[in-house]
Amino acid sequence: EEKMLHSLAVNVMENAYVPYSKFKVGVAIKSGNNKYYVGCNVENAAYPQGICAEAGAISAMVAGGCSLISEVLVVSEGDRLIVPCGGCRQKLSEFSTSDTRILLATITEIEKTLSMRDLLPFSFDKRFLNFTE
Numbered sequence: 001e002e003k004m005l006h007s008l009a010v011n012v013m014e015n016a017y018v019p020y021s022k023f024k025v026g027v028a029i030k031s032g033n034n035k036y037y038v039g040c041n042v043e044n045a046a047y048p049q050g051i052c053a054e055a056g057a058i059s060a061m062v063a064g065g066c067s068l069i070s071e072v073l074v075v076s077e078g079d080r081l082i083v084p085c086g087g088c089r090q091k092l093s094e095f096s097t098s099d100t101r102i103l104l105a106t107i108t109e110i111e112k113t114l115s116m117r118d119l120l121p122f123s124f125d126k127r128f129l130n131f132t133e
């Protein structure tokens with residue numbers, strides 16, 4: 001199960017388009033309805049237009065008709081274990097529960113598992129918005 005997420009993420013990481021940072025990231029999501037989605041980072045000559053791997057995987061999931069992340073695994077090539085950037089924590093939280101599992105991995109193994117509650121405490125979410133349904 002976790003091995004599946006890990007191999008999907010490691011595989012898609014190879015497709016990362018990173019001519020500027022040379023830092024490849026791969027992400028695999030298992031959705032609430034047990035489907036798998038992947039994403040890699042896609043950089044741009046206009047640097048701020050680059051897209052993180054998490055954003056790509058989330059977009060694929062939503063395009064596939066799913067709106068709940070059950071587990072998400074992030075992997076990079078570096079020696080240091082990767083953690084999702086602040087913006088990606090916010091993006092992930094939109095489609096997570098506080099128990100959504102965040103798996104952090106190197107190419108060889110999953111090194112850390114935490115919950116969304118741990119990854120992004122005190123998060124801003126839709127409950128703060130004043131809207132009526």
Ligand code: THU
Pocket residue numbers: 018021023025040041042043050051052053054083084085088
């Ligand atoms: N990056 C991700 O794809 N996800 C993260 O959580 C951290 C950073 C990418 C963005 C950029 O292409 C490269 O890693 C270096 O910052």
